[in-house]
Amino acid sequence: MATIDRRATTLALAHALSAAERGLAVIPLSRTKLPALRSPHRDDPDPLPCHGECGRFGHGVYDASTDPRRIRELFAAAPWATGYGIACGLHPHHLIGVDLDTKSGTDSSVALRELALRHLFTIPDTVVVLTPSGGRHLWLSGPPDVVVPNSASRLAPGIDIRGAGGYLVGPGSRTGHGVYETAPGTSRLAPAPCPSELLRLLLPPPRTHHPGPSTAGRQGQGPGQGQGQGLVQFVLAAHEGQRNTRLFWAACRAHENGIGPQLTAQLVQAAVRTGLTEREARSTIASAARMTAPADRRH
Incomplete structure (x- = not known):
């Protein structure tokens, strides 16, 4: 053995x-x-x-x-x-995994096709990994400035999403139930871009933002600050249980785009407003900086 x-x-x-x-x-x-x-x-x-x-x-x-x-x-x-x-979610592919399960009692592949018909999108040719239980993992590539959260059966019964902070079992892995394998004809493909209509379904609904007195003060911001406001708002929209994950991936995006240091103070302030302590927020942002640093600077 x-x-x-x-x-x-x-x-x-x-x-x-x-x-x-x-x-x-x-x-x-x-x-x-x-x-x-x-x-x-x-x-x-x-x-x-x-x-x-x-x-x-x-x-x-x-x-x-x-x-x-x-x-x-x-x-x-x-x-x-x-x-x-x-x-999932990391540069350069910003991988999104669509997990079509077979254990929910419903045909998740049919559910995905119905969603595609209803919302007018087509699943492109992409990497498909076959699971030992008969399910399938579809690999899609997301935009670099969008953070897709993990979810279970939110899209439809039997369809789980692996996004920021999640992972997919790689083909060739052996588990207690068998081996994960790439579907014939898909091993050489790159993860295809996620259709925009599907991407919209994967994202949490945006919170209504009411401009306050400080809005006017944002005018005249530098390019880096303006580019990062979407990331700050994403952190502010975090609910309990997703605060660290949202902050981590927002900080990753900021560092990948070269605005990590400039955006740190705003990200910390946003995270504190969601309920994290300043120490937790800075620790998470430091981890994101380490994760996105070039390989020769990680050791």
Whole structure:
């Protein structure tokens, strides 16, 4: 059995490195499809929010990387891993996963086709991953300035969405139920752009914004500040349970667009207004800066 596990780990690492060559950030997964490395803070009496700032592995999707050296280190720390996860929402693909489940008692593929007919969009040819249970994962690419949240059956019964802060089980992964495989004819495709009509359905409804006395003071902002106001508003619209995730991905977008330092104060202020402490907000933003830094500056 140990020989089979070692072979599965070796294959998973090989597939993960291949995915990283395509710009997909990866983490090792166990047979349960969960991140293979446990949190280093699990025994702390009063753990503080940490997305990897401590420098140790075990922060789930926040460990994801395209750096081959880091990926090998992750798998070396998890020799029991038999699969890998692909982080969604990251540059350059800004991956969105459409998970068509078969366990909900409904035909999720039919539900997606009905949505497409109703809202006048077509699912383009793209990467399709077949799951051991008979489901399918469709890979789509999102715009760099849009953060798609995770959801379960919100779009339709049996259709789950993997977006910011989520991950997809990569093809070639072995789980307790079988192996994930790329559908014939799709392995060489790049994730296709998400249709705009579908993208609109995936985003949370915007909150009504009432301009206040400070609106006039925003005139005359520099290019970086004006470009980042959408990210600030996205953080302000966060509900409990999604505040850290929204802040993290807004900060990632800001750093990818070169306005991270200029926007930090506004993002912190917005996060505090949603209920985070300033310390939590700055910690999350620092993690985003580390995640989006060039590979040679992450170590």
